[in-house]
Amino acid sequence: MAASAPSQVYSAPGRRLSLTERLRLGLNNGRISATLILLPPALILFTLFVMLPLGESFYYSFFNWNGYGVPTDFVGLQNYQRIADHSVFHVAVGNTVKIVAVSLFLQMPLALLLALLIYRKTPTNAFFRLVFFLPYILAEVAAGLIWSFVFDGNYGVSASLAQSLGTEPFFILADRDWAFVAVMTVIVWKYFGFHMMIYIAALQGVPEDLVEAARIEGAKRPQIVRYVLVPQIKPAIIVSAFFAIIGALQVFDLIIPLTNGGPSNQTHTIVTYLYTFGLTRLNIGFGSAVGVILFIVAITVAVFYQRFFMKRGQS
């Protein structure tokens, strides 16, 4: 639409330009050369470092290949078969599902509760908002290191507890059953502030008249929350749930300093699984197959989500 504006400057309204005239104008005002100068860098960069590697993931996933030379040992779907049969991969998928569940049923309600308590603009609220958002600012690796200290049975919270109770210290990160509970605690700690901020932004956009009207009608605070505020910020809740799911698929940085996937491979996520069994052992074909599975899950979630939850076409 913008491109038609200059042509109108030259031609009388209503008169259609012939193809040659349009071409001449196009060349004269540099429209074509502008396109040829400004667009290709993005296309090249994106193709080379995003789309091409993605395509190669599919290709490599059919080979048994250590990454050197050219892949020749075609094995068909064998890599996928091995992943499907691998108990550690089942654990990794199970852990990802657990993260999604904890995000949806613990983290998001907590974030919503806090957002409802502090969304109004007062100095006290601004302070708490900042405090709750702090963990989100930290790099995942730093957060992971901090908590691996807190959970260290010789030093951190468990050591203090053990000393006051006079018991043996408990190494939660080395415990098969409890290590992932510890990991999920860190995830809630790290990300609830992010979801809270999304809700706060949405709550501040709810028209004050609506709340006022409900109050005049005699609605109590819990009713206002349930029937006015929450329905009003439903789009924000849907978006934050999307982030929770997509985020769960990508957890990696936190795990490495906390448990590195251990003890006995109980705390892997899909990405740490990919890294550990694909890259550190240079099974490029195998790891690529894990990447393809991750890709398919992510795309499925995105498409499903758009189809059923998000109203398109506002941009």
Place this chain on the structure above:
Amino acid sequence: MTRANITRNILRVAFLCFVASFVLAPMLATVFGGFKTNAEIRTSAFALPDSWNWEFYGAIVSDPAFWRYLGNSLMISSLAVVLTLIVGAAAAYVFAQIRFFGSRMLFSYLLLGLMFPFATAILPLFVKVRDIGLLDTYWAVILPQAAFSLSLAILLFRTFFEQLPKELFEAAYIDGCGYVRFFFRFTLPLSTPILATVGVFVFVQSWNNFLLPLVVLNSREVFTWPLGMMQFRGEYVTEWNQTLAFVTLTIVPAIIFFLAAQKYIVAGLTGGAVKG
């Protein structure tokens, strides 16, 4: 205020303080831990230090490796931001200003990066970076990072550029200003809010990134700070006070940066929420 209101407010603040203590305790323990001897950390991890020992912090600050890690990260993140902004804005400008055959298709193509996680293609990316000969260079991190940031950048830029007044371009055009010159002379200077938002977003992502540098950087000379921190942790496994001091020294700039760029970070956050 009625009495019921006051009680309710007290309960509210009490609850908020409770959550805040849960949030802050690990961070404070980290800051304090850097001042304590290891014996003291063992007995009281969360209390204030008995005496403030500055030597652990001092040792790290006077270690050139620490500054090299930070310098590497700063270099990589800055270049990733510059590259993303220039390349992304140029492409978004074409999509916003110029209609041509296939433009919608190319636009959708460039947005595909929003659909899947970075980790998906990390192995072929590693092979590619190695085959080009970029392993252990800044570019091994910068180029893929900028490429993956392009999708969100182009989406946000295009929306912003389309909202710039059309009359401006018509006026400039009559004065003989072409598309490319208009982009540099008018579009970019008028778009500083969105450039800042996307720039801060890309910078933070790049600064905190761990997976990509872990895969493509092997030499300590080029390590970014998260890699350096993990390396440091590995060297001082039994001395938590060293690691905690290191962590604190990397948190502090992050918090200062956040306080300075708060506006843009929150804007980037809600901007990112639009991406769907």
